[in-house]
Amino acid sequence: MRRRLVISYLLLMALVLVALETPLAVTLANRETDRVRADRLADATRFASLAGPALRGGGTGQLDGELGSYEDLYGIGAAVVDRELRTVAVSDGYRSSPTTELALRVALSGQQFTGAESVWPWVDGPIVVAVPINDGGEVLGAVVTASPVDAVRRAVTTWWLVLAAIGLLAVLACVSTAFGLAGWVLRPVIELDAVTHEIAEGDRSARVQHRLGPPELRRLAAGFNHMADVVSDVMDRQRAFVAHASHQLRNPLTALRLRVEELGPSLTDPEGRAEHRLALEETDRLAQVLDALLTLARAEREENRLVTVDAVAVAASRVTAWEPLARRRQVTLRLVAASGPRYARTVPTAIDQALDALIDNAVKFSGAGGAVTVTVEPAEDGVTLVVADTGPGMTDSQLAQATERFWRAPDAQNVEGAGLGLTIVAVLVDASGGHLTMRRGEPRGLVAELWFPTAPTGAGPPGAGRTESRRTPEPAGPSAADP
Numbered sequence: 001m002r003r004r005l006v007i008s009y010l011l012l013m014a015l016v017l018v019a020l021e022t023p024l025a026v027t028l029a030n031r032e033t034d035r036v037r038a039d040r041l042a043d044a045t046r047f048a049s050l051a052g053p054a055l056r057g058g059g060t061g062q063l064d065g066e067l068g069s070y071e072d073l074y075g076i077g078a079a080v081v082d083r084e085l086r087t088v089a090v091s092d093g094y095r096s097s098p099t100t101e102l103a104l105r106v107a108l109s110g111q112q113f114t115g116a117e118s119v120w121p122w123v124d125g126p127i128v129v130a131v132p133i134n135d136g137g138e139v140l141g142a143v144v145t146a147s148p149v150d151a152v153r154r155a156v157t158t159w160w161l162v163l164a165a166i167g168l169l170a171v172l173a174c175v176s177t178a179f180g181l182a183g184w185v186l187r188p189v190i191e192l193d194a195v196t197h198e199i200a201e202g203d204r205s206a207r208v209q210h211r212l213g214p215p216e217l218r219r220l221a222a223g224f225n226h227m228a229d230v231v232s233d234v235m236d237r238q239r240a241f242v243a244h245a246s247h248q249l250r251n252p253l254t255a256l257r258l259r260v261e262e263l264g265p266s267l268t269d270p271e272g273r274a275e276h277r278l279a280l281e282e283t284d285r286l287a288q289v290l291d292a293l294l295t296l297a298r299a300e301r302e303e304n305r306l307v308t309v310d311a312v313a314v315a316a317s318r319v320t321a322w323e324p325l326a327r328r329r330q331v332t333l334r335l336v337a338a339s340g341p342r343y344a345r346t347v348p349t350a351i352d353q354a355l356d357a358l359i360d361n362a363v364k365f366s367g368a369g370g371a372v373t374v375t376v377e378p379a380e381d382g383v384t385l386v387v388a389d390t391g392p393g394m395t396d397s398q399l400a401q402a403t404e405r406f407w408r409a410p411d412a413q414n415v416e417g418a419g420l421g422l423t424i425v426a427v428l429v430d431a432s433g434g435h436l437t438m439r440r441g442e443p444r445g446l447v448a449e450l451w452f453p454t455a456p457t458g459a460g461p462p463g464a465g466r467t468e469s470r471r472t473p474e475p476a477g478p479s480a481a482d483p
Helices: 002-057 061-074 098-108 150-200 215-262 270-301 311-328 350-364 396-401 421-431
Strands: 077-082 087-090 127-135 138-147 307-310 332-337 343-346 371-379 382-389 435-440 446-453
Touching (some): 002 061, 002 077, 002 087, 002 127, 002 138, 061 077, 061 087, 098 127, 215 270, 311 371, 311 382, 396 435, 421 446
Antiparallel strands (some): 077 138, 127 138, 435 446
C-alpha cells in the first residue's frame, strides 16, 4: 500500500513538474534565440549603413574588409547584394542556401528577416538575419548574415539540463517526503492489519497503539481496541458461563441420578421399569454433554501456550488405551508410524484429545469385522496423523456440518454421544496452528486427517519407533457423530 501511495504522489509531482518546466524550457530556448537574433540584427544594420555609400559609389573595398574581419572575429558569414541579387561583398565562410535566398528576397522587399523558429538542441541550420539597404526610401540592396547555432544549442541544452537536474532533485525530495508521509499515514493501518492477524490467530490480548498517524486513524485504532476488548470480554464471559454452568450442573445431576436409581427397587410394573431405565440413560447422556462442554470450554481457553510432543509416542499410547474397547467390539485397531519420533508443536493434550475423539468415533460406528488405522507420517513443514475406518462414512453435506456444535448425523441420533467431539478436535487443532480435514474413504469409510506444525529442531521428548497394534474386528464406521 505504501508503494502505491508513493507512486501516486510521484505521478502527481511529475505532472506538476512537466506542467511548470515545459513552458519554462520553451521560454529559455526562445530567449536565447531572440538574444542572438537581436545581436545579428544590430550587426546587419551596421553593415547596411556601411554598404549604402558603397552601393551608390561603386567602391566595396572597405566593405569586403569589414565582412572578413567580422567573420574572423565571430565566425559568422555575411554577404551584401544589390537590388538585382548580385553579390557586392561576401565573406569567405558565407554559404548560400534556400533560407538565405528567402531572407534576401524579404529584405529586398523592404522588410527585415529574422526567421520564425527558435533554436532547439536538435536543430542544425544557421540563424539567418537579413536587412534592407535603404537610401531615401529606396531599397538599394540587402545584407544577410548566417550564424552557426552551436553556441545557442549549447546554451539551450545547458539550461534544459539545469531544469532537468532541478526536476530530479524535486522528484527525489518528493519521494523522500512521500515515503515519510505515507509511513506516517499507513503505520496505524499496517499495525491494525498485524494486530487483526494476531487476534485471528488466537492472541486476544493484542491491541493497536492509538497515538500514531492522523486523527482519523487514531480514532479508528481506539475504536478497534474498544471493539476487541468488548469481543474478548464477551467470549470470556461466554466460556466462563459454559464452564461454570456445566460444572454447577454436575452435582444436581448426580443427586438426581442417585434418586432415580433408588426408585428402581420400588418399581414392580414392567413398563415402569422400562421408563426407569430410560431415565437413567438420559441422565448419563446429560452427564456426557456436560463433560464435553467442560472439555470444549477448556480447549477454547488455550491460547499461545504450545508444547513439543512426539506424535508417534502419543498415538501409540492412545491406540493402546483404546485397544480393550475395540477388542470387545471386534474391531481391528492398529497404529502405523515410521521409525523414529515425529515432533509436533501443539497446545497441551491436543493430539491426545483429538485422537481420543476420532478413535472413539471410528470404533463406535464400526461393526464387527471392521478396521481402524491410525497413521503418523511426516508432511510438509509438519506432522500428519490420519484416522481411517471402514464404516459407512458420511456424505459431502454431512462432512461439511460434522464440526458444528451438537450436530449429529441423521442415522446416529440414538447413538451414545453429545455431538461435541469433532468440535473439540477442530478447536484444539486450530489453537495449535494446524488443520483438520475429513473425507470419504475408498471404497468406504471415513478418513480424518490432522496436521500439526513441526516442532523446532532438537526439541521434543524421546522418539518412539514404528508401532503396530491389532485388535479383534468390528466394522469401523465413519465418525458420523460425536464421540
